[in-house]
Amino acid sequence: MSGFWSWFIITLVVLNIAGCAWLLWWTAKRRPGDPAPEQTSHYWDGDITEYNKPLPKWWINLFWLTIIFAIGYLAWYPGLGNFAGYGGWTSAGQHDADVAAAEARMAPVFARFQGRSIDDLANEPDAVALGRSVFGNFCATCHGSDARGARGFPNLADGSWNWGGTPDQILTSILDGREGVMAPMGAVLGSEQAITEAVVYTQSLSGRRVDPQLAAAGRSRFMVCAACHGVDGTGNPALGAPDLTDGVWTYGGDFDSIRHSIVHGRHGQMPAHGPIIGETRARLVGAYLWSLGQDTPARE
Incomplete structure (x- = not known):
């Protein structure tokens, strides 16, 4: 002041x-x-x-x-x-003291889960239940109480992972956060016809019924996208580039939504939760999410 x-x-x-x-x-x-x-x-x-x-x-x-x-x-x-x-x-000092006291009370509860791998914790019902509780407190605002996300927020229960679905990759996403950027490609493609062809070809990658002539023309247009999404459209977890063949769409898979993504790009950010919940809680959340994604087919 x-x-x-x-x-x-x-x-x-x-x-x-x-x-x-x-x-x-x-x-x-x-x-x-x-x-x-x-x-x-x-x-x-x-x-x-x-x-x-x-x-x-x-x-x-x-x-x-x-x-x-x-x-x-x-x-x-x-x-x-x-x-x-x-x-x-100070209110900040009072808050920190209350948090420290709560952490001291909860330390014995989390102690037995410390340092264990996500896939190991996923086999323990108590760990999964505790992870679901932590998820509800810190993650449900964006991803929903059932972890199925919403428009612009990934579904974490369908087995499809933009940044990779191994236990270590999931833990890294939770601890350090992620930032996904889809560059606007409207100016690169040039014309409205080229954009339409690229959209239709993108839809065809997930097995949708589309105009075959537009899809065939869009294949060459898609080459400007292949650097991130791969020639076959299966994505690149190292870049967070989504797999376009699995029918899972964070921002919607209809023509207008895909067109908007191509023309204007997208920018999504998952904040780092390591400083907020700590590593043990992050592992428990990861175990909960890992349990949701096992043997779950990707949804259209």
């Missing part, structure tokens, strides 16, 4: 406290020259008039105690601009 805004907040807080104290002092008792109750001409319910019901002393003292408490609170805890308070408390 800049010095200006720090002093602005300090001034605002001090003025508010001082204003409350002044208002309490000013209204706590009658002043010389105040009219008598019967002289105000303000009556309610017949016999209730102004100035005849002053606040009890204990009530006024409670207001003063509230002001004193507020001053003490602002001295001990942060609340006056950049002043950190004499107590040294």
Whole structure:
């Protein structure tokens, strides 16, 4: 926070406290020259008039105690601009302390899974169940509670892996994250006809029924894509280039979706979760995903 805004907040807080104290002092008792109750001409319910019901002393003292408490609170805890308070408390420090305490409580639960391979953990029901729980907390926002993803977020339960589906590759994806970039190829292909042919040929790679003449013409167009996806379209896990023959489409396999991918490109990023959940939890999540992908055919 800049010095200006720090002093602005300090001034605002001090003025508010001082204003409350002044208002309490000013209204706590009658002043010389105040009219008598019967002289105000303000009556309610017949016999209730102004100035005849002053606040009890204990009530006024409670207001003063509230002001004193507020001053003490602002001295001990942060609340006056950049002043950190004499107590040294911060929300970040409290968060870190709570996390450390929770980690200490959970350490025995995760200890027996530490360092074990994903495929080994996948054979243990307790590990898979724990991995599903961790997945639900940290991964379901993007990939869905059932790990089947959504448009733009890969299905992790179908056995199709853009970056490779070995235990080590899955663990690397979770720990370090991935960034997939599909370059826009509209300008490279040049014409709308060429783009259409490339789209139709791409659809044909997964066995779809398409116009055979457009698909045949698109084969040569596809050569600009072969550097990443391979001549046969089966992809390249080292680059995260998807297999275009398995019928699995992260952004949709209809004509318009594929056309958009080719013309405008795509950019997807999987954030690194190693710093967030640690290696043992990452292994458990990997075991859960590995168990989902076994003997599961790729879906159209």
